[in-house]
Amino acid sequence: MAGHTTDGAARSLAAATRCVALGRPEPGPGAPVNPPITLSSTFLHDGAREAEFAYVREDTPAWRPFEEALGGLEGGRALAFGSGMAAAAAAISLVPVGGVVVAPRSAYMGVLSLLRDGAAAGLYTVREVDPTDTAAVVAALPGADLVWLESPSNPLLDVADLPALLTASREQGVTSVVDNTFSTPLLSRPLELGADIVMHSATKYLAGHSDVLLGALVTASPGENAGVREGAHDGAGLHERLAHHRHLHGAAPGALETWLALRGLRTLAVRFERACANAADLAGRLQGHPAVERVRYPGQGAMLAIEVRGGAAAAESVCATTTLWAHATSLGGVESLIERRRRYDVVPDSLVRLSVGIEDVDDLWADLEAALDRLASLGASDAPGGLPAPDERT
Ligand SMILES: *Cc1c(COP(=O)(O)O)cnc(C)c1O
Numbered sequence: 001m002a003g004h005t006t007d008g009a010a011r012s013l014a015a016a017t018r019c020v021a022l023g024r025p026e027p028g029p030g031a032p033v034n035p036p037i038t039l040s041s042t043f044l045h046d047g048a049r050e051a052e053f054a055y056v057r058e059d060t061p062a063w064r065p066f067e068e069a070l071g072g073l074e075g076g077r078a079l080a081f082g083s084g085m086a087a088a089a090a091a092i093s094l095v096p097v098g099g100v101v102v103a104p105r106s107a108y109m110g111v112l113s114l115l116r117d118g119a120a121a122g123l124y125t126v127r128e129v130d131p132t133d134t135a136a137v138v139a140a141l142p143g144a145d146l147v148w149l150e151s152p153s154n155p156l157l158d159v160a161d162l163p164a165l166l167t168a169s170r171e172q173g174v175t176s177v178v179d180n181t182f183s184t185p186l187l188s189r190p191l192e193l194g195a196d197i198v199m200h201s202a203t204k205y206l207a208g209h210s211d212v213l214l215g216a217l218v219t220a221s222p223g224e225n226a227g228v229r230e231g232a233h234d235g236a237g238l239h240e241r242l243a244h245h246r247h248l249h250g251a252a253p254g255a256l257e258t259w260l261a262l263r264g265l266r267t268l269a270v271r272f273e274r275a276c277a278n279a280a281d282l283a284g285r286l287q288g289h290p291a292v293e294r295v296r297y298p299g300q301g302a303m304l305a306i307e308v309r310g311g312a313a314a315a316e317s318v319c320a321t322t323t324l325w326a327h328a329t330s331l332g333g334v335e336s337l338i339e340r341r342r343r344y345d346v347v348p349d350s351l352v353r354l355s356v357g358i359e360d361v362d363d364l365w366a367d368l369e370a371a372l373d374r375l376a377s378l379g380a381s382d383a384p385g386g387l388p389a390p391d392e393r394t
Contacts, residue, residue, distance in 0.1 A: 015073060015186050016269035023069035023262055037259045038062040058247040062255035066262040067216075070206065073185040073265075074198050074218040077239050079246060080258050084181065084201025085110050086251035087215030090242050091177045091197050092118065092146070093249075099124040099145035104131035106346050108154045108179060115148070131160040138165070141172040145232075149195075150179035151188075152298040154331075155305050155341040155353040159298045166194040175232045181205070181332070182301055186272050191220050196233050197242075204332025205302075207257075207264040208271055214257045217242050271334060271358055275302035278364060279356040285365055291318075291372040293350070303331060304354040305341075312349040314375055315340040319352060321371035324363060331355030336364055 013021065025035050038061045043053040053059055063080045071078035081087035088111050095101055095118075103115050105128040119126045127140045131153065137160070141147060147169050151160040162178065169176040177197040178190035184205045190198050200206060202214035219242065220235030231237055246252060283297035283304055291314075296305040308314050318338070319327045325338040336357035341347050356364070 018069070018072050019265055019268045022072040023065035023067075023265075025065075035061075035065040035259070035262070037255055039255055056255075057250055057252045059243075060255065063253065063258050066202075066258040066265070069262055069265055070185075070200070070202075070216055071218055073189075074180075074191055075185075075189055076191045076198070076218040076220050076235065077222075078216050078218045079239065079242055080202070080253045080261075081215035081217065081246060081251045082253045082257075083213050084199070084203055084215035085114070086246075086249075087199050087201075087217045088179070089114060090245040090249070090251055091199060091217060092148075093245050094175060094238070094241060095124045095146050097123055100127060100143055101125070101146045101148060102127045102129060102137065102140045102144045102174070103148040104129060104137075104150060104153060104158070104160070106131060106153045106156045106158050107148060107150050108181075109344050111148065111150075111179065112344075132158050134161045134164050138168045141168055141174050144172070144174045147174050147176045148179070149176060149190075150182075152182050152301060152303065154182060154303070155347060155351065157182075157296040157298050157303060157305055162188070162190060162195075163193050166190065169196075170194050170233065173232045175238070182303055184268065184272055186269060187300055191218065196220065196235070196238060201332075202261050203330070205272060206268060206332075207261040208268060208333060209260075209264055210330060210333035210335065212257050212260045212264070214253050214261050272302065274358040275356050276300065278302070278358070278361045279304055279354075281361050282354070282356060282365060282368070285369075289369070289372050289376075291376040296351075302356045304356060306352050306354065307348050307350045308352060308372070308375065310350065310375065310378075312340070312342065315342075315350045315352050318371045318375060321374055322367050324359065324367040325354070334358050338368075 025031055041056040045051055067078040067080055101124055103126055115126050129137045129140050149160055151162055166176055175196045177199055178195045179199045181201045181204050198218040200216040202216050219239045222236035279302045283295055286292050286295045286306055291309055292306050293309050294307040308318055319340050322338055325336045328337050329339050334357050337355040339353050341351050341353050
C-alpha cells in the first residue's frame with residue numbers, strides 16, 4: 001500500500017483514521033499530499049518487460065488511491081467501477097449459464113430488475129426470498145451459485161442476519177455478495193463475516209456530495225479466504241475475474257470520479273457520524289407524529305423511511321411541501337433528500353424515503369414537521385381532498 005501507512009500499520013488504525021490516511025502518494029520531500037488526477041488513456045511500454053499500466057480501460061494509476069483506501073476500509077482488495085450498477089453487473093456475471101441466484105425480493109430496484117432480466121432471458125434462475133426470514137434464505141441456498149444480500153435494504157430498510165446467512169453461504173459453497181451501500185464500512189464489514197464480495201454504490205455515502213457516479217467491488221485479500229468449493233470463495237480468483245469483466249465490458253470509472261470519491265471519503269467518518277445521529281434523533285420525533293403511520297429505522301445508519309397516513313397522494317404532498325429537504329432521488333449526500341418510492345411492488349404506496357444529511361437536526365425537523373402538520377390538518381385519513389394525484393408513470 002502506497003503512502004504514509006503500510007498494510008500492517010493500517011490494520012491497527014481506527015476506521016476514521018483510515019478514511020484520512022489511506023491512498024496517499026509515497027511520502028518524500030516535495031511530494032504532493034494528494035494523488036494527482038491522472039488523465040491519460042495510454043501508457044508507455046517498458047521495453048521487454050510488461051509495464052504495470054498499458055491502456056486506461058484495463059487499469060490506470062488514477063483508480064489506485066481510491067481502491068487502496070476503500071480496500072483498506074473494508075479489509076480486502078477493491079476495484080472501482082463506472083457506477084454501482086456496473087459493479088453489480090460484474091458480480092452477477094460470475095453466475096454460470098443455467099445457474100441459480102438467491103436474492104431478496106426487496107433488493108435495490110436496479111439490481112432486482114437486472115436479475116429478473118437475466119432470468120427472463122434464460123441465463124439463470126432467481127430464487128427470490130424474504131431477507132428477514134433467515135430460515136427461508138438458508139433453505140434457498142443449496143445448489144445456488146450466488147447469493148445477493150443487502151442490509152439494511154433500499155428503501156424498506158429490511159435487516160438481514162448477515163452473520164448467519166454468510167456462514168450458511170460458506171457451508172453451502174455459495175458465493176456471496178453484500179451490497180454495503182447503506183451501512184458503509186464504518187458500520188459493517190461483511191468480508192470479516194465471511195462475505196466473498198462487498199458491493200458499493202460509491203455514488204452515495206463514500207463520495208458523499210451528490211456529484212459523482214461510481215461503484216466498487218471489494219474481495220477478500222489473497223490467502224485470507226481459502227474456500228470450501230473450488231473458486232466460490234477464492235478472493236484472488238474472484239478479483240481477477242471481476243477485473244477481467246471490468247476491462248472487457250468497459251465498466252471502467254472516470255479518473256475525475258475516482259479522485260472526487262477519494263476526496264469525499266476523507267470526511268466519511270465525520271459526515272456519517274453526524275448524519276446517523278440526526279437520523280436517530282428524527283426517528284424518535286417522527287414516531288410521535290399523528291400523520292405518520294410507521295417509522296422504519298433499523299437502529300443505525302442515516303436512512304429512514306416513513307409510511308404516512310393518507311396513501312400515495314399524502315406521501316407525494318409531504319415530499320412536495322418540504323423546502324430544506326430536497327425532493328429528489330438518490331441518497332448519502334451531505335444534503336437531506338426526500339422521495340416517495342413508488343416504483344415497485346413490495347414498497348407500500350405511502351412510503352417516503354428520507355436520506356438524512358448533516359444539517360442542523362432542529363432545522364430538519366422543523367421543515368419535516370411543517371409538511372406533516374399540514375397533512376394532519378387536511379385530515380388525511382382517506383384520499384385527502386385538494387392533494388394532487390400522484391404520477392404513477394415512473
Ligand atoms: C444507488 C444504489 C445502487 C446503484 O448504484 P449506482 O451508483 O446508482 O449505479 C445499488 N445499491 C444500492 C443500495 C443503492 O442505493
